[in-house]
Amino acid sequence: xxxxxxILGILTAILLxxxxxxxLVAAPTDQAQGDVYRIIYYHVPSAWTAFVLLFxxxxxxxxxxxxxxxxxxxxxxxxxxxGVVFLTVNLVTGPIWARPVWGIWWTWDMRLTSTLVLWLxxxxxxxxxxxxxxxxTPLLAAALSVLGALCVPFVYFSIxxxxxxxxxxxxxxxxxxxxxxxxxxxxNWLAFLCFAFLVCWSRYNLExxxxxxxxxxxxxxxxxxxxxxx
Amino acid sequence: MKNIGYLLAAYAxxxxxxxxxxxxIVGRYSRLRREIKPGQVVGR
Numbered sequence: 001x002x003x004x005x006x007i008l009g010i011l012t013a014i015l016l017x018x019x020x021x022x023x024l025v026a027a028p029t030d031q032a033q034g035d036v037y038r039i040i041y042y043h044v045p046s047a048w049t050a051f052v053l054l055f056x057x058x059x060x061x062x063x064x065x066x067x068x069x070x071x072x073x074x075x076x077x078x079x080x081x082x083g084v085v086f087l088t089v090n091l092v093t094g095p096i097w098a099r100p101v102w103g104i105w106w107t108w109d110m111r112l113t114s115t116l117v118l119w120l121x122x123x124x125x126x127x128x129x130x131x132x133x134x135x136x137t138p139l140l141a142a143a144l145s146v147l148g149a150l151c152v153p154f155v156y157f158s159i160x161x162x163x164x165x166x167x168x169x170x171x172x173x174x175x176x177x178x179x180x181x182x183x184x185x186x187x188n189w190l191a192f193l194c195f196a197f198l199v200c201w202s203r204y205n206l207e208x209x210x211x212x213x214x215x216x217x218x219x220x221x222x223x224x225x226x227x228x229x230x
Numbered sequence: 231m232k233n234i235g236y237l238l239a240a241y242a243x244x245x246x247x248x249x250x251x252x253x254x255i256v257g258r259y260s261r262l263r264r265e266i267k268p269g270q271v272v273g274r
Contacts, residue, residue: 020241036233039240046244085251089244096240100233199252206259213262 005201012194019184019191027184039097040181045189046089047115049196051152053083054122058149061142070211073138076145077129078203082196084122091119102165110158111166118155121148 023041030037060076063069094112095105106112125144129137159166177185 024241034233036237038237042241042244082251085247089247092243092247093240096236096243100236195248199248199255202252202255206255206262209262210258213265 005198008194009198012191012198015187015191015194019188022184022187028178028180030181033101036097036100039093041184041188043090043093043097044185045192046086046093048189049192050083050086050090051156052193053079053086053196053200054118054149054152057083057122057145058152061145061149064138064142065146070138073142074204074207074211076138076142078200078207080122080125080129080145081203082200084119084126085199086192086196087115087119087122091115107165109164109166110162111155111164114151114155114158118148118151121151 019041023038027038027041029035056079057076060072060079064072064076094115098107099105121144125141125148128144129141132140134140158164
């Protein structure tokens with residue numbers, strides 16, 4: 001497994017560079033927006049990758065609530081953390097795209113606001129995990145994650161159910177996209193998924209190591225002879 | 231090539247966020263390695 005990581009890393013780097021080339025050079029220019037529309041190739045795949053990771057977080061949290069397996073807790077933590085990073089990218093690139101196209105950085109419409117609320121829910125999840133020292137933290141975090149996951153379909157379908165400034169989805173719904181643009185979009189999503197997988201893998205190994213160190217230090221302090229003035 | 235600055239800013243922001251996060255992982259890993267005492271048995 002340790003050998004697979006650098007090989008996958010190199011393949012992912014090649015795929016990311018190819019996807020960047022496709023996004024900036026190969027994809028056709030949009031007639032209405034010009035080149036600035038190419039932000040779509042980072043903005044949308046970031047959102048989709050975040051949704052996949054938050055779905056993994058939901059599954060792992062449900063599994064943890066049922067089986068109480070520590071590995072499910074670690075998967076939930078890692079997927080939420082990396083999911084928040086991708087959601088942050090989505091929230092940052094959105095306003096940068098909105099400014100030249102809509103003339104404003106931000107508007108409180110349903111899609112944008114619900115995405116921000118989703119981001120805040122998962123940031124609060126990470127704060128809970130980081131700062132709570134209670135033994136019940138994984139359980140509370142899993143419960144929060146299940147509630148947070150209910151927000152994900154709401155964010156995705158908000159542009160179907162509400163009148164918003166945000167465009168319709170490029171797959172399904174009322175939106176449409178040139179097949180060549182869709183092809184580039186899917187290449188970028190695949191590249192982002194591979195990258196997210198590698199980041200999750202690194203973060204998972206780090207978390208396992210952290211828990212092993214904490215465990216061995218706790219054992220050491222229990223075994224150490226007691227002494228000294230109180 | 232209109233509004234190319236916004237396009238570059240979005241792409242740059244994306245990689246700045248990802249690299250910053252990867253930096254925190256590397257930092258945490260290095261700190262953990264320093265915490266592990268010589269001779270301490272950790273891992274499977």
